[in-house]
Amino acid sequence: MIYDVDKETMPREELEALQLKRLVNVCQRVYANVKHYTKKFDEAGITPLDIKSLDDLKRLPFTEKQDLRDNFPYGLFAVPKENIVRIHASSGTTGKATVVGYTKRDVDNWADMMARCLSMAGVERRDLIHNAYGYGLFTGGLGAHYGAERLGATIIPASGGATRRQIQLMKDFGSTVLCSTPSYALYLNETSQEMGMDMKDMALRIGVFGAEPWTEEMRQEIESKLNIDALNIYGLSEIMGPGVAMECAVAKSGMHIQEDHMLPEIIDPVTGEQLPPGSVGELVITTLTKEGIPLIRYRTRDITSLDYVPCACGRTHVKMQRIFGRSDDMLIIRGVNVFPSQIESLIVETEGVSPHYQIVVSRENNLDMLEVLVELSEEGFSDEVRTLQSLSNRLQKGIKEFLGVTAKIRLVEPKSIARSEGKAIRVIDNRKKQA
Known part of the structure; x- marks a missing residue:
C-alpha cells in the first residue's frame, strides 16, 4: 500500500521541478530571516535569486552540526518563537545540545512522512504498534507515535526501559509491529528466552x-x-527525526528518501565536492519544507550512496543504501580506514558467537592497537581451550583478510557485554585519553 500515491509516485521531471521551486523558497526564507545564512550566502557570493536550477545547489554553503551548537539555542530558527509549537534537542554529550524547533505545519508534515514510512513497511490500520523508541527530547518516540496515529493504526507508547514488562505487554496486547533500535530487538529476544517465552510465538510480523x-x-x-x-x-534530529527515509517491504533494497520534502546529494567527505549518482560518499540533505529550523546542505556525516533506478514498489523517490558508516566515526588504524559495520558483518556471519560486540582502540608504543570483544553465544560457549582458540583465530583471520588490519580478539562469556535500551555503544577509542 502507498500512503500518498500522488506524491510518492510523482514522475522524476515533475518532482525535480517541485524541488527547485521549494529550494528557491527555502533559500529566500533563511536568507531573509536567519543571520547565520545571510552571512554564509554573502561569503559564498550567492543570493536566492541566483538559483536557477538544481545544479546550483552545489554553490550553496554547507551547514554542520557545529553551526547548530554555535547558534544555541535559537539562532537558526527562521520563525518567531511564538510560532514554534515543539522543541526537541540532542543529549549534548559531546558539546552543547543541538536544538530543533517545529511549527504546527512541521509537525503535520512529519506525521505524514512517518505515516508514509510505516505504510512502506507494510503497516496497516489494523496493526498494533509497540513503540520502544524513547520519548522526550529524543525525536524517535514521538516521531513514530504521530506517524502511527496519522496512519490510523493503534500505538502502544512503551518508550525505553522495563524490558521484561515490554515483552509481557507485547504478548498480552498482541502487538503486530515493533519499533526500536535493532540491538534492542535482539535484547528483547534474549530477555524473552530468560522469561521462558519465545518471541516467535507472538503476533509480531513487522x-x-x-x-x-x-x-x-x-x-x-x-x-x-x-x-x-x-x-x-x-x-x-537536525533534519526532522525518524522518517527521513524508509525501506519498502516490496524491494528491501534501500530506503526511499522523502524527496518532496528533502533534497539529497552525495559529496566527497574530504573535499566537499558533489559526487555523481551511484557514488559512495557523505549524505547531505537540504530541507525543502521545514519552517522552524530549515537547514541548507546539512552534512549528516553518514556514508552511503543514492540509487535512482525505479523501484518495484512503484515509488519514484530515490533510495539511499544502508549506512556504511559515519565519516566522523570511521576509525583509522595504522593508516587503514575501518568502519564498525565491517567488523559487525564478520562477527554476525561467524557461528558460535552472538551479535553483541565492542571495539576497543588504544595506542601502545606509538602504534594503534585494535581489540575486539566478541561475546560467545550460549551454544558456542565452551571450556575447551582448543575450541576457543580456533574460534578466535578464525575471527582474527577474517578481519585481517577483509580489512587488512590485525585485531586482537577477546572472547567473553555470554551476556557479559552491557546491553543498551537505546543506541548500542560499539566503539571505545582510548587514544584520546592516552594522548
Whole structure:
C-alpha cells in the first residue's frame, strides 16, 4: 500500500521541478530571516535569486552540526518563537545540545512522512504498534507515535526501559509491529528466552528498526529469531527525526528518501565536492519544507550512496543504501580506514558467537592497537581451550583478510557485554585519553 500515491509516485521531471521551486523558497526564507545564512550566502557570493536550477545547489554553503551548537539555542530558527509549537534537542554529550524547533505545519508534515514510512513497511490500520523508541527530547518516540496515529493504526507508547514488562505487554496486547533500535530487538529476544517465552510465538510480523547503523547480517539474525520482516528506517534530529527515509517491504533494497520534502546529494567527505549518482560518499540533505529550523546542505556525516533506478514498489523517490558508516566515526588504524559495520558483518556471519560486540582502540608504543570483544553465544560457549582458540583465530583471520588490519580478539562469556535500551555503544577509542 502507498500512503500518498500522488506524491510518492510523482514522475522524476515533475518532482525535480517541485524541488527547485521549494529550494528557491527555502533559500529566500533563511536568507531573509536567519543571520547565520545571510552571512554564509554573502561569503559564498550567492543570493536566492541566483538559483536557477538544481545544479546550483552545489554553490550553496554547507551547514554542520557545529553551526547548530554555535547558534544555541535559537539562532537558526527562521520563525518567531511564538510560532514554534515543539522543541526537541540532542543529549549534548559531546558539546552543547543541538536544538530543533517545529511549527504546527512541521509537525503535520512529519506525521505524514512517518505515516508514509510505516505504510512502506507494510503497516496497516489494523496493526498494533509497540513503540520502544524513547520519548522526550529524543525525536524517535514521538516521531513514530504521530506517524502511527496519522496512519490510523493503534500505538502502544512503551518508550525505553522495563524490558521484561515490554515483552509481557507485547504478548498480552498482541502487538503486530515493533519499533526500536535493532540491538534492542535482539535484547528483547534474549530477555524473552530468560522469561521462558519465545518471541516467535507472538503476533509480531513487522519490525521498523533505526537510530543506529546495522548490517544485512543483523537483519537476517533478527528475522530468524523473531520471525518478522525487519525493515530499516533512517532519520536524524537536525533534519526532522525518524522518517527521513524508509525501506519498502516490496524491494528491501534501500530506503526511499522523502524527496518532496528533502533534497539529497552525495559529496566527497574530504573535499566537499558533489559526487555523481551511484557514488559512495557523505549524505547531505537540504530541507525543502521545514519552517522552524530549515537547514541548507546539512552534512549528516553518514556514508552511503543514492540509487535512482525505479523501484518495484512503484515509488519514484530515490533510495539511499544502508549506512556504511559515519565519516566522523570511521576509525583509522595504522593508516587503514575501518568502519564498525565491517567488523559487525564478520562477527554476525561467524557461528558460535552472538551479535553483541565492542571495539576497543588504544595506542601502545606509538602504534594503534585494535581489540575486539566478541561475546560467545550460549551454544558456542565452551571450556575447551582448543575450541576457543580456533574460534578466535578464525575471527582474527577474517578481519585481517577483509580489512587488512590485525585485531586482537577477546572472547567473553555470554551476556557479559552491557546491553543498551537505546543506541548500542560499539566503539571505545582510548587514544584520546592516552594522548
